[in-house]
Amino acid sequence: MIDKLIQTFATVLKVDPASLTDESSPENTPSWDSLRAVQLVTAIEETFSVELATTDILRMRSLGIARDVLRRKGISL
Amino acid sequence: MLKAFEEMVREAREAVTPLAARTIWSASSPQLEQHSGGLVRVALCGTFTTQPLEPYLGMELLCHEMAASIHHAPYNQIHSELLSPTSTLRSDPVPEVVVVLWRMEELLSEALALLTTDPESAREAAKRELNEFLQALKIFLDASDVSVIVCNPMRPDVRPLGLLDAVLDQGIAALHADVLTHWRRALAAEPRIHLLDLDGAQRDFGARPAANPKMWLLAKIPWSEPFSQQVGKQIARIIKALKTPARKVLVMDCDNVLWGGVVGEDGALGVELGEDAPGNAYLQLQRYALALRERGILLALVSKNDEADVWQVFDKNPRMILKREHIAAAQINWMAKSVNLRQIAKDLNLGSESFVLIDDSAAECAEVCANAPEVLTIHLVGDPAHSVRLIEESCAFDQLTLTREDTQRAEMYAQERRREALRTGVKTMEEYLAGLGLVVRIARLSEEDVSRVTQLGNKTNQFNTTTPRRSEAEVRGLWQDPAWHLFTLSVTDRFGDYGLTGIAYCVDRQEAWEIDTLLLSCRVLGRGVETALLAVLLEQARVRGKERICGRYIPTAKNTLAAPYFPSHGFVEREGFFVRSTSAPLSMPSHITLDLDHLNKS
Numbered sequence: 001m002i003d004k005l006i007q008t009f010a011t012v013l014k015v016d017p018a019s020l021t022d023e024s025s026p027e028n029t030p031s032w033d034s035l036r037a038v039q040l041v042t043a044i045e046e047t048f049s050v051e052l053a054t055t056d057i058l059r060m061r062s063l064g065i066a067r068d069v070l071r072r073k074g075i076s077l
Numbered sequence: 078m079l080k081a082f083e084e085m086v087r088e089a090r091e092a093v094t095p096l097a098a099r100t101i102w103s104a105s106s107p108q109l110e111q112h113s114g115g116l117v118r119v120a121l122c123g124t125f126t127t128q129p130l131e132p133y134l135g136m137e138l139l140c141h142e143m144a145a146s147i148h149h150a151p152y153n154q155i156h157s158e159l160l161s162p163t164s165t166l167r168s169d170p171v172p173e174v175v176v177v178l179w180r181m182e183e184l185l186s187e188a189l190a191l192l193t194t195d196p197e198s199a200r201e202a203a204k205r206e207l208n209e210f211l212q213a214l215k216i217f218l219d220a221s222d223v224s225v226i227v228c229n230p231m232r233p234d235v236r237p238l239g240l241l242d243a244v245l246d247q248g249i250a251a252l253h254a255d256v257l258t259h260w261r262r263a264l265a266a267e268p269r270i271h272l273l274d275l276d277g278a279q280r281d282f283g284a285r286p287a288a289n290p291k292m293w294l295l296a297k298i299p300w301s302e303p304f305s306q307q308v309g310k311q312i313a314r315i316i317k318a319l320k321t322p323a324r325k326v327l328v329m330d331c332d333n334v335l336w337g338g339v340v341g342e343d344g345a346l347g348v349e350l351g352e353d354a355p356g357n358a359y360l361q362l363q364r365y366a367l368a369l370r371e372r373g374i375l376l377a378l379v380s381k382n383d384e385a386d387v388w389q390v391f392d393k394n395p396r397m398i399l400k401r402e403h404i405a406a407a408q409i410n411w412m413a414k415s416v417n418l419r420q421i422a423k424d425l426n427l428g429s430e431s432f433v434l435i436d437d438s439a440a441e442c443a444e445v446c447a448n449a450p451e452v453l454t455i456h457l458v459g460d461p462a463h464s465v466r467l468i469e470e471s472c473a474f475d476q477l478t479l480t481r482e483d484t485q486r487a488e489m490y491a492q493e494r495r496r497e498a499l500r501t502g503v504k505t506m507e508e509y510l511a512g513l514g515l516v517v518r519i520a521r522l523s524e525e526d527v528s529r530v531t532q533l534g535n536k537t538n539q540f541n542t543t544t545p546r547r548s549e550a551e552v553r554g555l556w557q558d559p560a561w562h563l564f565t566l567s568v569t570d571r572f573g574d575y576g577l578t579g580i581a582y583c584v585d586r587q588e589a590w591e592i593d594t595l596l597l598s599c600r601v602l603g604r605g606v607e608t609a610l611l612a613v614l615l616e617q618a619r620v621r622g623k624e625r626i627c628g629r630y631i632p633t634a635k636n637t638l639a640a641p642y643f644p645s646h647g648f649v650e651r652e653g654f655f656v657r658s659t660s661a662p663l664s665m666p667s668h669i670t671l672d673l674d675h676l677n678k679s
Contacts, residue, residue, distance in 0.1 A: 038126075
């Protein structure tokens with residue numbers, strides 16, 4: 001199911017949303033470089049109106065972890 | 078799916094939020110690379126990460142109907158990018174505009190380290206670091222034909238002295254203020270560099286919302302997304318001013334713009350004007366209009382009224398700040414404003430694409446937008462207290478240089494009206510010309526002239542034989558080329574100084590001189606100046622041993638005035654050129670005095 005988080009990742013990483021899973025990471029997604037990693041943070045913060053702590057950002061190495069970070073902030077998708 | 082350029086422009090104008098701007102840019106920018114209408118290549122070079130600026134700069138340029146390709150120089154390598162002949166700024170595809178961004182924290186680190194213990198040495202170190210930076214910029218400019226935009230620094234956010242920081246020499250605020258002044262003066266002396274006022278942008282936006290401490294630590298991104306958007310817009314504003322001719326005329330509606338109320342109903346003394354509210358809002362606008370006039374913007378009136386009523390206010394209302402003599406042209410009648418604007422364009426001999434209209438009526442603004450879309454229309458909506466800000470926010474009169482011609486423009490138009498008065502008073506053209514006392518000064522182009530001749534060259538359309546458009550950098554290149562001979566022409570008469578009104582660029586072609594560029598301002602036509610210029614060029618070619626002088630006429634939609642120029646002076650058409658032998662001189666008109674004192678200096 002393509003939720004708002006997957007859509008956000010798809011827009012920033014310029015990939016088909018259907019290709020993204022919770023296991024998507026810089027290791028298996030070629031367009032997820034350091035520049036895009038920064039853009040992902042900004043996009044998530046603006047789309048979900050949250051502020052991500054530096055520690056969260058540094059450990060957000062997969063889409064699944066991003067989902068978990070948002071859940072801990074009370075945003076369930 | 079390929080989008081039409083017009084659609085991308087429309088989307089750009091609707092994408093207001095940072096998120097929308099980034100999303101649309103991400104989709105549009107790859108398609109822009111294929112844009113057939115020409116790309117503006119911009120390179121961003123900074124002491125910090127510049128990538129966040131790209132979508133906002135790109136989208137704002139799209140709003141101005143420019144397709145941009147934006148490149149980022151390697152992170153924090155501004156000196157090597159400027160100095161190395163193989164840097165990305167000098168490699169293909171070469172950028173047209175280079176934007177260099179810096180902060181005090183990176184560039185003036187030595188000065189900041191010394192500041193608390195030795196504020197004087199800190200300032201010496203800052204001057205050294207800034208001069209080194211300026212030298213690198215100059216070396217880069219000498220080696221490339223690009224436009225360079227450099228920022229001034231923002232005040233650093235972290236100031237350990239706290240309350241004392243704004244007072245003591247050891248304070249960061251004081252050092253920042255001194256750096257701003259030093260940098261402004263250094264750049265004012267370097268016309269090839271355009272200043273991006275980051276300091277002002279940060280002040281307008283607010284330092285706290287502009288900063289992004291978390292992203293700085295993570296990725297060396299100093300700014301929040303909304304502030305990056307502002308900076309991108311400011312950079313686009315400068316690029317637009319680089320590539321679009323400045324507007325020159327403010328056309329003003331009268332009722333509820335220059336005064337409160339309607340003069341046809343309230344009478345010349347009954348309109349709202351005074352030092353108290355609400356009348357003082359209109360005086361504020363009048364003062365602003367006068368200030369614009371002082372920097373070279375002409376003032377005109379377009380109003381749906383009986384003409385006499387409007388002039389009554391100017392003549393009889395003691396509160397008026399604007400006077401008749403400040404108005405360069407007026408069309409006060411009951412016709413459509415778009416028609417009147419075109420008439421004012423004829424009267425002033427300026428294109429209506431250089432006009433800005435201010436009007437409180439949405440209907441009038443819509444009429445002009447529809448029928449004269451080349452005019453920039455500013456609808457003065459809401460409280461008149463905000464009118465001046467609306468005009469400023471339009472950035473309509475942005476210019477990158479201010480020349481003597483600019484500051485004297487309004488006065489020169491007034492002089493011309495006085496000449497007209499003489500002409501209607503005399504009987505023959507000969508009498509008129511003799512009475513003018515014309516002095517034509519033809520001189521070698523000097524370095525100080527480059528800015529003015531570039532402006533003149535790019536805005537003169539009618540008496541222009543070949544209509545080449547050149548940037549300041551290109552003109553400077555010709556000036557340095559020994560095969561090229563560049564001349565300026567200025568005219569005075571007994572009514573005043575017409576200023577710089579002509580240019581002629583000739584190039585050596587073995588036994589001939591080719592007049593590559595020749596143009597004259599319409600102000601000085603019909604007085605024999607055209608003949609005087611050719612006579613001098615002919616003689617100049619002859620003394621250099623050239624047998625012939627030749628020129629071309631390239632017709633455009635606007636320059637039919639120049640079509641008979643060469644033929645009427647004895648030039649014969651041959652293989653696409655008009656050619657004349659230099660051995661038979663052209664006779665000078667008798668009513669013109671030549672000033673050639675600066676003809677052979679360089």
